[in-house]
Amino acid sequence: MIFQQILNEESGCLSYLVGCGQAGRAVIVDPGRDRVHEYLRLARRRGLTITHVVETHTHADHISGNRDLATATGAPIFAHAAAGLAFDHERLRDGDAIGVGNIRLTVAHTPGHTPDSICLLVTDLERGAEPWFVLTGDTLFVGSVGRPDLGGARAAEEAYESLTRVLLRLDDSVEIYPAHGAGSACGRAMSAKTGSTIGFERRFNAALGLRDRAAFVDFIMRDLPPKPPQFEKIVGKNRGLIPLHSAKPRPYAAREAWEAVQRGECVVDLRDPGTYGESHIPGALNVWIDSPQFAERVAWAVPTGVPLLLLAPGPSDLERAVQALSRVGVDEVAGFLQWGMIEWKSCGFPLETVPQITVHDLLEWLEEGRDLAVIDVREPFEWLDGHIDGAIHLPMMECVACRDLVPPDRPKAVLCAGGLRSSTVISALKRHGIQHWYNVTGGMTAWTKSGYPIARPTTVGPAPAASPGRTMLDCRGLDCPMPVMKLGKAIKTVPPGATIELLATDPGSMVDLEAFEKQSGHRIVERGESAGVFRFVVQRTK
Numbered sequence: 001m002i003f004q005q006i007l008n009e010e011s012g013c014l015s016y017l018v019g020c021g022q023a024g025r026a027v028i029v030d031p032g033r034d035r036v037h038e039y040l041r042l043a044r045r046r047g048l049t050i051t052h053v054v055e056t057h058t059h060a061d062h063i064s065g066n067r068d069l070a071t072a073t074g075a076p077i078f079a080h081a082a083a084g085l086a087f088d089h090e091r092l093r094d095g096d097a098i099g100v101g102n103i104r105l106t107v108a109h110t111p112g113h114t115p116d117s118i119c120l121l122v123t124d125l126e127r128g129a130e131p132w133f134v135l136t137g138d139t140l141f142v143g144s145v146g147r148p149d150l151g152g153a154r155a156a157e158e159a160y161e162s163l164t165r166v167l168l169r170l171d172d173s174v175e176i177y178p179a180h181g182a183g184s185a186c187g188r189a190m191s192a193k194t195g196s197t198i199g200f201e202r203r204f205n206a207a208l209g210l211r212d213r214a215a216f217v218d219f220i221m222r223d224l225p226p227k228p229p230q231f232e233k234i235v236g237k238n239r240g241l242i243p244l245h246s247a248k249p250r251p252y253a254a255r256e257a258w259e260a261v262q263r264g265e266c267v268v269d270l271r272d273p274g275t276y277g278e279s280h281i282p283g284a285l286n287v288w289i290d291s292p293q294f295a296e297r298v299a300w301a302v303p304t305g306v307p308l309l310l311l312a313p314g315p316s317d318l319e320r321a322v323q324a325l326s327r328v329g330v331d332e333v334a335g336f337l338q339w340g341m342i343e344w345k346s347c348g349f350p351l352e353t354v355p356q357i358t359v360h361d362l363l364e365w366l367e368e369g370r371d372l373a374v375i376d377v378r379e380p381f382e383w384l385d386g387h388i389d390g391a392i393h394l395p396m397m398e399c400v401a402c403r404d405l406v407p408p409d410r411p412k413a414v415l416c417a418g419g420l421r422s423s424t425v426i427s428a429l430k431r432h433g434i435q436h437w438y439n440v441t442g443g444m445t446a447w448t449k450s451g452y453p454i455a456r457p458t459t460v461g462p463a464p465a466a467s468p469g470r471t472m473l474d475c476r477g478l479d480c481p482m483p484v485m486k487l488g489k490a491i492k493t494v495p496p497g498a499t500i501e502l503l504a505t506d507p508g509s510m511v512d513l514e515a516f517e518k519q520s521g522h523r524i525v526e527r528g529e530s531a532g533v534f535r536f537v538v539q540r541t542k
């Protein structure tokens, strides 16, 4: 058995090579478009011929490399019959098996995340007749489960059935390898670890510990993370309904770029926020190439159907950017500024700036009572963890649609966790004619590290009533930084078998509670998270 997991660190996507050394054949599962050369290289190095290309489902967050890989190797593409692919492929059904030498991959149809989701139970026939591990696609992640991409609550019910019928029946020792890890938008609270076992997930995966179907549906439908940008377009391309193009950017001289900008083409400035802030091309979108989720952020920010011109810090960054953008289906890259800002400036074309300020400047200005709106563009869970009192909360993905909430004439200081998303938001809103911006470098991380005042969710409202017969322990907010200590005392006040419902906003509560469970022997019987509030139900066992 040859097994290799291939991690795309930028996107959290995981693909796999599973092969048989004796037979010299291999299957590639869930290939990414920007990793095709890597699969070919891997196979060549190990003396393997790629004979099958398999999809666990139709992906919505990245473009599959299946057709490029099939063209390069001659291997057929396999996908579940429900995928409805508009190009040549073999249709898989529940119970089908793919064999490469001594390795067997058995198909289990597991609808939920998508109607065509499958898991592949992989058996090494030389070692035994039982599956050794499962490639779970986006059905089960390490620490999480796949959200329903389509179909809402009904699809969530299907996911529950798939997990119960297929995966939870497997032995604890069976390993799992998902199609995504931390950093992906395809689920929440995914672990940075890229493999686990059925047994560990059975014990510690919050979604698998829920008592029934209704609780499961409620859990996974609550606070779904934003859908990947260009969701429908990516699915359309992966199904073969929208043609795939490869970007072939050509060099632009500054004058050509200036004319292109005037025609409405969009410059994507890949430099860091500080350099962008010093001087940039009017209308440029700023997404630093080394940002987390770089390609996803560009895909979200760029206007659809508009040719893009890249402004890269260096020549190697350009190739990297085009490759990353191809992964999310942003192929409208028409060109790049050949001589960057040097030529632009020497030609005397217009320039704009965004002043960068520190958190110390910001505090000073607020204390002076300067007229300044503070805009926080982080996700709701980050906002609830602590924010600047009086700030306007406008998550990045919503800022363009909700730009009416931005006071147009007041100076505005924008912050996120570190100063990258804030710069992207400023550049996106500048394209809509909104001016007077400051980017706060270091963002809320620097603000918190400096010990400056933060407001925590006093806005979460009164604690909901506990379920009948259950004690409620409300540990939300700054007043209760150590929920586990309160729980330790409270659990002694209820009879054995009774439960306590605990609400907490401390992000460390999950780890603390798990340690408490191990040390004390009391059991966490339910766990969940909604809008930054963790909820645990703990049962006294003795």
Ligand SMILES: [Fe+2]
Binding pocket: 057, 058, 059, 060, 061, 113, 138, 186
């Ligand atoms: Fe997916």
